[in-house]
Amino acid sequence: MTDLTDTPTFDLLLLDAIALTADPAQPEIRGAAIGIANGRITWLAAQPPERYEATRVLRLPGHFVTPGFVNTHAHSILTMVRGVAADLGFAPSYTPGIPKGTQVNPDQARALARLGALEALLFGSTVLGDNFVHADVTTEAMVELGMRLAPSWRIHDVDFARVAHGDWHHSADIGNATLQAGLDLHARWAAHPRVRVNLAAHAVDTCSEGFLREVAAASQQHGLVVSTHLGQSQVEVDRVLARCGRSSTEVLADTGLLNERLMGGHCIYVTPEDAARMAAAGAHAVHIPKCNATSGRLAPTPMLKRAGVNMALATDTQHGDMVELMRWALVTARVQEGRVDDSWQPRDVFHMATMGGAKALGMADEIGSLALGKAADLVVFDANRPHLRPHVNPLGNLVHTGQGRDVSMVVVDGEILVENGRPTRVDMDAVCAEAEEAARALWAAEGKRYWL
Ligand SMILES: [Zn+2]
Known part of the structure; x- marks a missing residue:
């Protein structure tokens, strides 16, 4: 017996x-x-x-x-600009002539988000930090796949319809609406075991200081991670310097956002002083090496690592392959160091893709190893x-x-x-076909027919 x-x-x-x-x-x-x-x-x-x-x-x-890999920063809907946006030189939201989030209807958002999330899942991401417009329907659509989600609305008070034309117009109405949508999303999914909503305050140049303070208060009140684009572009740096007289990291510190709940995406244009501030505050850098390199830039990861900043990895608008991304993180760090030594080894980038991301999402006790x-x-x-x-x-x-x-x-x-x-949960061919149809409609509306 x-x-x-x-x-x-x-x-x-x-x-x-x-x-x-x-x-x-x-x-x-x-x-x-x-x-x-x-x-x-x-x-x-x-x-x-x-x-x-x-x-x-x-x-x-x-x-x-x-x-499972922890992909902390993606915009699955932007599968709609795959194969094109990467060669235009800048983030899709700032680029004229390509479909924008503001043009996507809920059904298209659902179809495109499922494609992006499915790609990430098939490549081994068990967590996807996804933020963009239509987060209500995209979260619902992505949850069906079964992976963990750290979703958010794209939160900002700038009028994005005008940003692509160089006009940063801040509106309290837009800010209130996007932040409220973010908090509603949190309320709706708070009890779901695989969903952990965060607040994606888009960037310091697209969020005014007063608005960032409101986001900080909401993050504090509800214990929510804040995801942002930090040091993403020279445009952001110049815009923030002109508006605030200091760096994005300083503005985040002054508005109460630079703490252990902050994930800063990209961190290309950050100084050693910014990195020291981030490390001291326990804020996390989300490294997006392929997206950065494709636009001709590198985040100073050796400097960030030496400063003691925790780093996660993310795919952002390009492909969902975290394995390939580890390779990009390793080689782009070595290119900057100009040598191979013990500071950048496979274990370091594997850590970024797993535990580094889990820490950034405040989930290190649950997942990541x-x-x-x-x-x-x-x-x-x-x-x-x-x-x-x-x-x-x-x-x-x-x-x-x-x-x-x-x-x-x-x-x-x-x-x-x-x-x-x-x-196992969805029909892969149907997901691809629906996304194809959505992308065609959006590009047709722009008057571009790349597939012909
Ligand atoms: Zn992004």
């Missing part, structure tokens, strides 16, 4: 994998057994328990298992493919030659959301 009292029971048990944990205490476990029960990791060791009961057992020889008791958010890579062999240093292989499309399985809270590279 088996004594059931000391027989662990698992909903899902992964065996024979190579676990890359993002936990410095045991970064790699070969022959790993990962047991999941009630959405939590309840077993993590180099062998399974002697006796166990499991609803489902998967043997994964030659597979890597990592924590494979550890006993944490939520079972994990990614399985088929590393039997030639480009990921031999398995001398699996993390080195993943960062240098891995791709998001090597992901075979994605699990959130113990639920399998991607299996054999396909989503």
